[in-house]
Amino acid sequence: MYEVNKTEPFWWGLFSLGGVVAALFVPIHIIMVGFLSAEAVGYHQMVALVGNPLIKLYLFTLVSLPLFHAAHRLRFALKDLGLKVAGGLLGVFLYGGAVFGTMVAAYIVATLP
Amino acid sequence: MKQPEPEYTYPTYHRPIPATWWLRDRKYFLFMMRELSSFFIAVFLLIYLYGLSLLSKGQAAYGQFQETLRSGGFTLFFVVAFIFAVYHSWTWWSIMGKVQVVRLGDHKVPERVITAVALAGWVVASAVVLFVFTR
Numbered sequence: 686m687y688e689v690n691k692t693e694p695f696w697w698g699l700f701s702l703g704g705v706v707a708a709l710f711v712p713i714h715i716i717m718v719g720f721l722s723a724e725a726v727g728y729h730q731m732v733a734l735v736g737n738p739l740i741k742l743y744l745f746t747l748v749s750l751p752l753f754h755a756a757h758r759l760r761f762a763l764k765d766l767g768l769k770v771a772g773g774l775l776g777v778f779l780y781g782g783a784v785f786g787t788m789v790a791a792y793i794v795a796t797l798p
Numbered sequence: 799m800k801q802p803e804p805e806y807t808y809p810t811y812h813r814p815i816p817a818t819w820w821l822r823d824r825k826y827f828l829f830m831m832r833e834l835s836s837f838f839i840a841v842f843l844l845i846y847l848y849g850l851s852l853l854s855k856g857q858a859a860y861g862q863f864q865e866t867l868r869s870g871g872f873t874l875f876f877v878v879a880f881i882f883a884v885y886h887s888w889t890w891w892s893i894m895g896k897v898q899v900v901r902l903g904d905h906k907v908p909e910r911v912i913t914a915v916a917l918a919g920w921v922v923a924s925a926v927v928l929f930v931f932t933r
Contacts, residue, residue: 719876755836
């Protein structure tokens with residue numbers, strides 16, 4: 686008997702969106718956080734920015750969607766590496782982690798000053 | 799999350815595949831690096847999210863965090879994460895022409911053109927983010 690997982694297109698859709706967001710925006714954010722001077726992306730600059738609801742939405746999207754992208758990729762990579770986890774536990778753990786990360790991101794971004 | 803695999807009622811032979819199969823061939827290796835890039839991107843974003851949460855704790859806490867990120871260990875992480883992130887972007891835009899077929903009337907836009915437009919979009923997006931977020 687074949688058992689087809691009907692939620693697969695949903696997770697794939699999030700994977701795909703996350704891939705686009707990561708490809709477009711993550712490298713420049715790594716440069717800003719990791720290599721630019723602290724003053725260039727300083728406290729007052731950031732607080733002024735996050736006062737804008739559009740920036741809040743952007744930051745939430747920037748963090749959330751690539752988490753689903755990573756969950757999807759790691760799920761299949763670990764399977765390809767021979768990791769055998771009973772039933773759908775690996776998927777539950779990874780996608781669940783992305784959902785949890787999304788909720789934390791929503792809370793943090795929503796409560797920014 | 800069960801994959802569609804036939805279940806046999808009798809013993810079947812499975813060729814053993816070592817966990818190091820991806821080290822045997824350059825293409826397999828690059829495939830695994832592409833998959834691994836998502837892990838470094840996710841870790842970076844969690845660090846970034848933590849930094850955002852510190853904005854609520856005031857200037858001192860955020861400044862302290864920024865200083866911590868300038869340590870050798872974090873700098874090494876950012877270098878590695880940046881290489882992986884750029885590799886993800888490069889592979890993502892490279893397959894764009896195959897994933898997203900664009901037709902203008904009867905004419906099919908060549909894959910290379912789609913990839914070139916995507917790469918240009920990436921540069922523009924990066925410039926806009928840099929402009930908005932820095933002073």
